[in-house]
Amino acid sequence: MNAVSVELTIRFLQNLSYLHLVTGASRLLCETIKELNLSSSLADEVELAVSEACTNAIRHGADVAESAMVIVSFHMSETQLVIEVSDQGAGFNFEEVPQPAFDQHPEGGYGLYIIQKIMDEVQYKRGSKMNTLTMKKNLRIKG
Amino acid sequence: MEIMDEVIGKVTVLKMRGRLNSVSAVSLKDRVNDYAKNGQIHLVIDMADIDFVDSSGLGSLVACLRSVRKLGGDVRIAGLQDRVRAVFELISLHRIFEIFDDARNAVVSFQYPEKDAGK
Numbered sequence A: 001m002n003a004v005s006v007e008l009t010i011r012f013l014q015n016l017s018y019l020h021l022v023t024g025a026s027r028l029l030c031e032t033i034k035e036l037n038l039s040s041s042l043a044d045e046v047e048l049a050v051s052e053a054c055t056n057a058i059r060h061g062a063d064v065a066e067s068a069m070v071i072v073s074f075h076m077s078e079t080q081l082v083i084e085v086s087d088q089g090a091g092f093n094f095e096e097v098p099q100p101a102f103d104q105h106p107e108g109g110y111g112l113y114i115i116q117k118i119m120d121e122v123q124y125k126r127g128s129k130m131n132t133l134t135m136k137k138n139l140r141i142k143g
Numbered sequence B: 001m002e003i004m005d006e007v008i009g010k011v012t013v014l015k016m017r018g019r020l021n022s023v024s025a026v027s028l029k030d031r032v033n034d035y036a037k038n039g040q041i042h043l044v045i046d047m048a049d050i051d052f053v054d055s056s057g058l059g060s061l062v063a064c065l066r067s068v069r070k071l072g073g074d075v076r077i078a079g080l081q082d083r084v085r086a087v088f089e090l091i092s093l094h095r096i097f098e099i100f101d102d103a104r105n106a107v108v109s110f111q112y113p114e115k116d117a118g119k
Helices: A016-032 A040-060 A111-118 B025-037 B055-069 B082-090 B103-111
Strands: A005-013 A069-077 A080-087 A121-126 A131-138 B002-008 B011-020 B042-053 B074-078 B098-100
Touching: A005 A016, A016 A040, A016 A069, A016 A080, A040 A069, A040 A080, A040 A111, A040 A131, A040 B042, A040 B082, A111 A121, A111 B055, A111 B082, B002 B025, B011 B025, B011 B055, B011 B103, B025 B055, B042 B055, B042 B082, B042 B103, B055 B074, B055 B082, B074 B103, B098 B103
Parallel strands: B011 B042, B042 B074, B074 B098
Antiparallel strands: A005 A069, A069 A080, A080 A131, A121 A131, B002 B011
């Protein structure tokens, strides 16, 4: 197998109209690196995690300036896909985010739960200028 | 996301196409609110042509369900693709919706409540 090393960064204004661009990019990345022969379910999971993370970043950063940016970086190697989603919002306490109350079927609050369920490693760093959610997915090679 | 509708007796079928996410969630909720104001509270949401959902999109379905159930109606789901069904199950929303293989069976479930074929 040829070595794989791809880095892709997308910067966009905190506006939901850019969501399709960045989720589409995540899917394209998984589907076009032929050397890795990734499963379609992995591309589905990555697209979902990116959608959840970016929706959170756009919504929760909405109280800052209209010109605030969201930055999404993809780093792909043969063995792992690392995605960093950074925003300029107030941030949150990652450790204190509650599990969804599944028995009550709330309308929201599932995003972080979904990300943690489908990605292999999730970290959050709250910074003075940017907050960054880092999601890692180990790449399973088909057959 | 596109939404087309068809009225079959007392049932309104919403045929959706595209992506149900935070971008399209509002238009779905607005549409269902309009139906509810018009007395159309027996709704089938045909998702056979929905190829992506996220939790914001599914949250809008929960909001629609709650608004029509308050009025004595229901929202029933039909035609889930596997990847979409997986997200329903991931956040346990398959437990509050009646889900059918296709829109026809979902419509029949309103017309003949004693039948539950095609769930």
